[in-house]
Amino acid sequence: MKIQFLLSLLLIGVLTGCNKKNEKLPDLNGSVIGQVTSQMTDVMVHDVTNPPLGARFYSYACLAGYEVVAQNDSAYKTMHGVLNDFPEIKKPEGITKYSYQLSAVLAMLETAKKMQPSGGLMLQKFQDHLVDSCKTIGFSEEIIMGSKEYALGISKQILKYAKADKYNRISNFPRYAPMEGKGNWYPTPPGYFPPVEPYFKTVRPFTLDTSSQFRPAPPIPFSEDKNSDFFKMMLANYHVKAEGQAKITAAFWDCNPFALENKGHLLVGMKKISPGAHWIGITDIACKQAKTDFPKTLLITTSVAIGLMDGFMACWDEKYRSNRIRPETVIRKYIDPNWKPFLQTPPFPEYLSGHSVVSSAAAVILTHYFGDNFAYTDTVEERFGLKARKFKSFNDAAKESGLSRFYGGIHFMDAVENGWIQGDKVGHWVVGKLSAVGDQQSVSGKHTASR
Structure with missing residues (x-):
């Protein structure tokens, strides 16, 4: 990912920054969200992430970013009271100089880095380029550091929520064995892989x-x-x-x-x-x-x-x-x-x-x-x-x-x-x-x- 390419995604104008001096900060283009999810997709392809688990990764990363928005834009409300067991996300204390948009993007990345197996290495490179681009378009070191601190504070709370969804308990379940009998599923060629996520239904849903x-009609016998x-x-x-x-x-x-x-x-x-x-x-x-x-x-x-x-x-x-x-x-x-x-x-x-x-x-x-x-x-x-x-x-x-x-x-x-x-x-x-x-x-x- 070239820094020059990121620059075209980041800057679309100026906004009033979230800081005591009322400094004007560059406004981030919404398309940077798609760049983050694209980078997450690359990690999933690298890690051969299964489809249900991939959706879980996207969800928690996006929630981290969204909660930053909800704390800083009155048009958007928190997911607290909307999603199952979603906690009241507390705004990090003592941070007065930050860009909430940069914080939202960094919160997504910090969450994905912790959840995706290869995220720590692969997403860090993108994050470094992103921060360099922000410096180029006018973010001060103080604003960037404040935004990072804010992002980490939100991400930590989202990761705690993610840990409580019971996905990590699946590894304790007995290994799933195909059911015997005519008409039942059995591993298929060429890989004859074991069944993917047989206990996914035990995870906490969001809504x-x-x-x-929404149990469907039964299949044709x-x-x-x-x-x-x-x-x-x-x-x-x-x-x-x-x-x-x-x-x-x-x-x-x-x-x-x-x-x-x-x-x-x-x-x-x-x-x-x-x-x-x-x-x-x-x-x-x-x-x-x-x-x-x-x-x-x-x-x-x-x-x-x-x-x-x-x-x-x-x-x-x-x-x-x-x-x-x-x-x-x-x-x-x-x-x-x-x-x-x-x-x-x-x-x-x-x-x-x-x-x-x-x-x-x-x-x-x-x-x-x-x-x-x-x-x-x-x-x-x-x-x-x-x-x-x-x-x-x-x-x-x-x-x-x-x-x-x-x-x-x-x-x-x-x-x-x-x-x-x-x-x-x-x-x-x-x-x-x-x-x-x-x-x-x-x-x-x-x-x-x-x-």
Whole structure:
């Protein structure tokens, strides 16, 4: 990350600084929020972070930044009393000279550095460049030090809240073993990885009453009968062709951090982003296009991150309840032993489709802020070698994301369709819960933007 590039993101004007001398400080551009989440995404790709855990990282980092905003901008309210068990975040005492916007960004980084395994090293480099850029555009050493101290004070409180969500207890649970019996999930090639986050439902959600609050309709029952609904659904997967537009769609929304490729006798990770990271990137694109200011950008990004986390919780609750077999496993057994899906099957049970759930949840939240027909160009995957795609709305993108799992051969259609329904419910629930904290007025954008 070049310092010169950061400069273009940081400076958009001046504001009255939070200090006794009423000094004028540079105003940070809202797009710096997207740079922070992009850096977090890079760490997740490096660490092969699983999708639910990635949403957890985004959420707490964004909450740290948002609470700084809430303490310094009267248009935005704290999450205390809104999110489950969220504490009253105390403003650090004795700090009179700081930029609240810089403090918010640094609070995000400090939180992510502590939570992400490789964050301490990888994010520190970005933070150092950020601070150097702030010096270049006019922040004094005193303001920077005050902003850092403020950020650390907030981050410490958010990290305490994160520690209490019970995720750290998961390692104490017994190792999850696949359930025996026909129709149950079993590890799939090429990696045959153990199941991802089987106990994620035990973590504290942000807005949901429980992870099972929006329990979906049960999956179509497994059956070996060739006249059964299940067998017909299985045949639909077998006969779908990942060609033309279907192939493009499947590849664009792959978002499988666990994907492997054969290199001689080795299986090498392909380093892909998660579906949550993709929607965080879309959020950045939308905020740039609508030219949302710093606090609004942080509110929207935080809202989407929370929606992703609670969406994954709802989905994972069902995955390990139904424990349904993947198309790859069942088609090879009952139809064609040589069949392979276009996409690699991720390592967890089939029902529901996680892409369908979190994409629908994110689309509802983004539509709430930007409107029903917010057209944009999705460039999130360009740095991973995929061409940009145009969408007429967030809901169109969410529908395509879900269908990509059917086209790719890794989900049955009832998992896709019922995933859309669950995600829609989660998204509207999150919007309702967060309506108390900040400016909920929709924004619109006529300019094009890309990540």
